[in-house]
Amino acid sequence: MSLGSSIRKRRKLLNITLQELASQTDADSGNLSRIERGAQGVTETLLRKICAALDCTPAYLYAQTESATASTSAAAPFSIKKPQEFVRWFRSVAPYIHAFGGRTFVIAFGGEVVNEKQFIALSHDLNLLASLEVRLVLVHGARPQIEERLKRARIETKLVNGLRVSDDETMEAVKEANGVIRVEIEAQLSMGLINSPMAGSDIRVASGNFVTAKPLGVRNGVDLQHTGEVRKIDAIGIQKRLDDGEMVLLSPLGYSPTGEAFNLSLEDVAASTAIALDADKLIFLMDSEGVHNLRGELLREMTAKKAKNLLQHVTDNEDAINTSEDIVYYLPAAIRACEHGVARTHLISRHIDGAIIQELFTHDGIGTMVTELGLETMRQATIDDVGAILQLIEPLEAEGVLVKRGRERIEMEINYFQIMEHDNRVIGCAALYPFTQEKTAEFACLAIDPQYRGGGRGDKLFHFCEDRAREQGFKTLFCLTTHTEHWFLERGFIEQPVDKLPAEKKKLYNFQRKSKVFIKSL
Numbered sequence: 318m319s320l321g322s323s324i325r326k327r328r329k330l331l332n333i334t335l336q337e338l339a340s341q342t343d344a345d346s347g348n349l350s351r352i353e354r355g356a357q358g359v360t361e362t363l364l365r366k367i368c369a370a371l372d373c374t375p376a377y378l379y380a381q382t383e384s385a386t387a388s389t390s391a392a393a394p395f396s397i398k399k400p401q402e403f404v405r406w407f408r409s410v411a412p413y414i415h416a417f418g419g420r421t422f423v424i425a426f427g428g429e430v431v432n433e434k435q436f437i438a439l440s441h442d443l444n445l446l447a448s449l450e451v452r453l454v455l456v457h458g459a460r461p462q463i464e465e466r467l468k469r470a471r472i473e474t475k476l477v478n479g480l481r482v483s484d485d486e487t488m489e490a491v492k493e494a495n496g497v498i499r500v501e502i503e504a505q506l507s508m509g510l511i512n513s514p515m516a517g518s519d520i521r522v523a524s525g526n527f528v529t530a531k532p533l534g535v536r537n538g539v540d541l542q543h544t545g546e547v548r549k550i551d552a553i554g555i556q557k558r559l560d561d562g563e564m565v566l567l568s569p570l571g572y573s574p575t576g577e578a579f580n581l582s583l584e585d586v587a588a589s590t591a592i593a594l595d596a597d598k599l600i601f602l603m604d605s606e607g608v609h610n611l612r613g614e615l616l617r618e619m620t621a622k623k624a625k626n627l628l629q630h631v632t633d634n635e636d637a638i639n640t641s642e643d644i645v646y647y648l649p650a651a652i653r654a655c656e657h658g659v660a661r662t663h664l665i666s667r668h669i670d671g672a673i674i675q676e677l678f679t680h681d682g683i684g685t686m687v688t689e690l691g692l693e694t695m696r697q698a699t700i701d702d703v704g705a706i707l708q709l710i711e712p713l714e715a716e717g718v719l720v721k722r723g724r725e726r727i728e729m730e731i732n733y734f735q736i737m738e739h740d741n742r743v744i745g746c747a748a749l750y751p752f753t754q755e756k757t758a759e760f761a762c763l764a765i766d767p768q769y770r771g772g773g774r775g776d777k778l779f780h781f782c783e784d785r786a787r788e789q790g791f792k793t794l795f796c797l798t799t800h801t802e803h804w805f806l807e808r809g810f811i812e813q814p815v816d817k818l819p820a821e822k823k824k825l826y827n828f829q830r831k832s833k834v835f836i837k838s839l
Contacts (some may be wrong), residue, residue, distance in 0.1 A: 320606075325353040327371045332727075342366040347576075348613075357613035361604040361642050375604065378543040379668035395542045410678045417677070418450045421559065421594050425587035426602040427458035430667050431498050439602075440505045442673045443564070447520055454590055456567045457502060458583035463487075463496035477536055481648070483543035484579040491543075491580045495568040499524060502566060523558040523565050527551040528586060530571020530579040545571055545579030547586060550593035584650035592657040599654045600676070602667035603643040607685035618686045621655040624648055627820060651687040662677040662687040680768065680807040693774070695781045698734035698746065703727050705743035706734060709764040718800045719762060735785065737778050749782050752819040758786045759822065770816070779808065787839050794839060795819075797832035810835035 324556040328338055335353075339346035342425070343834055344363060351357035359367070364375055384799050409757065424443070430436050447453060463481075467474050469489050475482040483491060506520045533541045548571070558565050567590060569581045591599040608616050619627070628648050643664070651662035665672045665684030675680040698706065706727055713719040727734075730748065737745030744766040750759040786794055795803055795818065802812070813836045815826055826832075 319355045320359065320378060321353040321355045322376040324359075324367060324371070326381065327373060327378065328353075331371060333371070338367065338370055341370040351613070351726065358606070358609040358615055359613075360609070364604075376435075376668055379666070413678050414449055417446070417597075419452065420597040421452040421454065422446065422598045422600060423454045423456060423587055423591040423594065423596045424458040424600045424602070424673070424798060425458075425583055426667060427583060428461045428463075428494070429458075429555060429604075430463050430602060431457065431501055435667060436502060436505050438670050439673070440508070442671060444520060445504070445674065446677075447564060451545060454555065454559070454565045454594065454596070455502070456569070456583060456587040456590060457498055458569060459491070459494045459498055460583075463491055466490040466494055475539070477539045477541065480533065480536070480541060480544055480582070481580060482539060482541050483510060485543075488543045488578065488580060491570070492578065495570055499566060499568055502649055506564065515623070516792070521561075521562075521563045523563040524567065525554070526572050527555055527565070527567060528571040528581070528589075530573060530581055532573075532577075538582075544578070545577055545581055547571060547581060547589040550575075550590050552593040555594060582646075584646055588650040588654045588659075591654050591659045591662075596656055597660050598677075599659050599662040600673060601643075601647045601651070601653070601662070602666050602672065603647055603664060604667065605643045606666040606669070606683065607664050608644060608648060608687075616685050618688065618692060620691055621687060621689050622651045624652050624687050628652070649685075655689040658689075692740045693744075693777075693787060694738050695778065696736055696738070698731050698736045700728065700731055702734070702736055702743060702746075703731060705736075706746045706764075708768060709743070709746050710768075713764055719764070720827075722762070735778065735779075735782055737765075737774060739769060745774055745778050747778050747782050749785060751789065751791070753823060755819045756791055757795055757819060758789070758791045760786075760794050760796045775804075776808075783839070792839055793836055795822075795834065795836045797826075797834055799830060801831050802833050802835065805835045805837075808837070810837040 328335070335346050335349055335800060338344075342349075342363065343366070348357060349367075352359045352363075361375075364378075368374055368378065392557060400485065423767050426436075426439070443453060443455070464474075467487065468488070472486050472490065474487055481487065503522050506522050507809050527550060528547060529551070530545040531548040532543070532545045535541070555565050567586055569583050569586050571579045572588075573579065587599060587601070590596070606615060608619065608624070608627070608779060610616055610627065616627075628644065631644060647664055651664060654662050663676050663682070663684055663686050665676050665682075667677070672683060676684055676686075707724060710719055710722065714721045722730075730750075733748045733750050735747050735749065736743055746762065746764055747760065748762040750761060752758060760779070763775060763778065765778070783794065794810075795813075796810065798805060804810075813834050814832055815823065817836060818826065818834060
């Protein structure tokens with residue numbers, strides 16, 4: 318069950334019409350209908366309005382999606398009833414296990430995770446990552462806990478561009494809230510109950526004055542007082558704790574050389590820490606499921622440049638219906654981290670149980686990943702790619718779409734192959750066989766991984782090969798096909814008789830297969 322389906326189920330249970338829900342949330346009924354059908358994403362702000370109208374919480378709706386999934390599959394997804402499914406899944410995560418060992422991940426989450434008792438489940442995932450020898454740095458927030466203490470003490474607080482003015486009284490509440498959260502987190506990470514995911518765990522948590530801060534000073538005519546920003550991260554000190562096998566816990570507090578404490582933002586501490594440690598991943602747990610485009614579609618991956626453009630568009634269009642408050646807080650930090658050397662930044666939902674595991678150990682993930690450069694690259698194949706090429710083309714050979722080639726032939730012709738990679742995984746291949754005397758080349762053996770079809774990748778690989786052919790001085794490209802003639806016609810190829818083939822290729826033409834010949838001028 319999707320989040321939209323959970324909303325619809327709850328609405329029906331309360332006998333509320335779509336129009337009534339739209340009126341109570343100041344939303345368009347058409348947009349709500351698309352959200353319920355799963356055709357459009359829902360922002361954090363709108364989701365909270367919907368929850369208020371339906372008398373529930375976001376966590377309740379997300380829990381309904383998970384319970385429905387569990388009931389349709391089995392009590393345990395990989396029970397002994399489906400051992401082969403478990404084996405396939407376990408094999409599929411092996412490359413990630415090898416890749417993540419010894420890597421440094423910075424994981425940031427707001428105080429809501431602790432307040433709403435979500436850290437218990439999160440600690441199980443952190444324990445799993447630690448057992449795989451991932452070096453973990455945790456950065457927690459404290460906004461709801463601070464607000465609770467200020468309200469209890471009847472202290473009014475003022476915000477300037479989302480930053481809290483931290484006077485002396487407010488700062489006392491900030492220190493108290495952070496101290497309580499740290500104790501709760503350390504207690505959960507110390508748990509080792511038998512028959513629980515924490516059984517046998519031996520997590521040691523380190524914390525300290527790793528963050529040096531400076532005051533933000535006066536902004537828009539307002540003195541922010543004890544509100545500051547990161548000046549320096551003690552990367553050497555943190556690295557020593559990580560080298561000793563400890564998990565490092567950072568609070569959104571910083572200290573100055575004069576002995577003052579400053580209230581910092583979660584995203585500033587997290588991004589600065591990831592940059593200072595040259596972390597492999599920075600992960601933000603937030604209220605929304607990721608970053609949506611202006612049409613409400615979840616963006617699985619995006620470059621820092623694309624993220625900047627989206628952020629600018631959101632800033633210029635305050636009425637963008639799919640804008641999440643999380644974008645304003647976390648996306649700039651993700652962009653900053655990627656531009657300063659952090660390989661990957663992930664933005665995922667805190668409401669989904671096991672969100673970190675699903676994001677890190679599946680091909681598609683469940684949230685949004687921001688990278689400095691695009692994940693897809695194309696290059697000349699090497700002998701190490703033979704196995705991946707065979708895996709791509711063998712299903713097409715079995716269907717008769719491609720002529721059969723053995724491993725030995727692929728190894729001999731490997732210099733003619735071009736490769737498309739997605740995040741260092743081979744997802745496509747094509748061959749360019751030269752016929753120098755006639756100044757032409759054969760475009761052959763085009764194959765794209767089934768999981769990545771439909772995104773124009775075949776076109777990208779073809780144009781890459783076309784450019785390579787031009788660079789090498791060829792005047793024409795030709796191909797032989799039995800199944801995909803329209804694909805080539807749409808790309809400028811013209812059908813020609815077999816006699817138009819180069820003499821050497823004509824000798825090898827299989828008259829039983831009766832492949833059609835197409836030629837394109839370069």
